[in-house]
Amino acid sequence: MEEAQLLDGRYVAGQIHRETMEAVQRLRRKGILPCVVFIRVGNHPPSELYVRMKQKKAQEVGIQSEVISFPEDVSQKEVLDNLNRLNLDPSIHGILVQLPLPSHLSEKQIALAINPKKDIDGFHPLNLGKMLLGEKDCFYPCTPLGIQELLKRYKIEIEGKEVVILGRSNIVGKPLAALFLQKSKYANATVTVVHSFSQNIKEHCRQADILIAAMGKARFVTRDFVKPKAVVVDVGVSRIADSSSPQGYRIVGDVDFDEIKKIASWITPNPGGVGPMTIAMLLANTVKAAELSQP
Ligand SMILES: Nc1nc(=O)c2c([nH]1)NC[C@@H]1CN(c3ccc(C(=O)N[C@@H](CCC(=O)O)C(=O)O)cc3)C=[N+]21
Ligand SMILES: [Mg+2]
Numbered sequence: 537m538e539e540a541q542l543l544d545g546r547y548v549a550g551q552i553h554r555e556t557m558e559a560v561q562r563l564r565r566k567g568i569l570p571c572v573v574f575i576r577v578g579n580h581p582p583s584e585l586y587v588r589m590k591q592k593k594a595q596e597v598g599i600q601s602e603v604i605s606f607p608e609d610v611s612q613k614e615v616l617d618n619l620n621r622l623n624l625d626p627s628i629h630g631i632l633v634q635l636p637l638p639s640h641l642s643e644k645q646i647a648l649a650i651n652p653k654k655d656i657d658g659f660h661p662l663n664l665g666k667m668l669l670g671e672k673d674c675f676y677p678c679t680p681l682g683i684q685e686l687l688k689r690y691k692i693e694i695e696g697k698e699v700v701i702l703g704r705s706n707i708v709g710k711p712l713a714a715l716f717l718q719k720s721k722y723a724n725a726t727v728t729v730v731h732s733f734s735q736n737i738k739e740h741c742r743q744a745d746i747l748i749a750a751m752g753k754a755r756f757v758t759r760d761f762v763k764p765k766a767v768v769v770d771v772g773v774s775r776i777a778d779s780s781s782p783q784g785y786r787i788v789g790d791v792d793f794d795e796i797k798k799i800a801s802w803i804t805p806n807p808g809g810v811g812p813m814t815i816a817m818l819l820a821n822t823v824k825a826a827e828l829s830q831p
Pocket of ligand 2: 770
């Protein structure tokens, strides 16, 4: 049997970065220099890596960026005071507070404190609400947006399809369900969300034309979860110790790639799938914020 074709997120993200770069050049010609601020708390090695990756890409496309690093024990007030300052600074178009945060900080309160017009993550309740209503003058979360864009660029139809999403997080599962339910050509799906309390998980998954695995359980999705010729998108990121790798770990997705590639029609590699798309959409959102900031 033929193997699945790759949904190459790294490649498509590269295309999007080039488009973003052109948009940045157009803005610069109008005297607008898009600028994003990344806020990081404590030392959490994966977060440090992700922020570095975001900064590097921002620089490549001509977006100015700044990182504010707070110590692990920073107070909620200190973070909120800084957000207020950045909210009011017209030279800053995007603000991102890297998650996860230490447990003494309130992610909810911090998401609420970001100016929704600068909320390039799309985590502010106003943006999430607008997304649910299908409005466009707002920011959608980057991972759901990246998944939709990846499928769109490979001309994979979503309209009318059975989409099953594994996982109901506020940053992937729930907003992705809302996005795929929208009345639009790259949505209009029949969406099922399966989670830890669901019964017959396998049976639900096997109905999927498009299966999105986003619950963060390494290689949870095995052969018997997947209908032949399904499209499989792997959002999960688990780090598994691996002494043979230079970093000392290896990324393992929610999908057993080697097994599933034998039965799916399309599959995302991981790494190299959804992750790079998330960053591409983040920078696209930053440009959108800069564009919308103009009177
Ligand atoms: N406020 C906030 N916004 C986020 O968007 C956000 C966050 N917090 N906290 C953490 C998660 C995670 N995340 C990733 C982005 C890109 C890759 C990515 O590009 N990964 C590479 C592999 C990189 C590696 O080697 O670890 C890939 O999939 O190919 C991964 C993960 C954004 N997040
Ligand atoms: Mg990935």
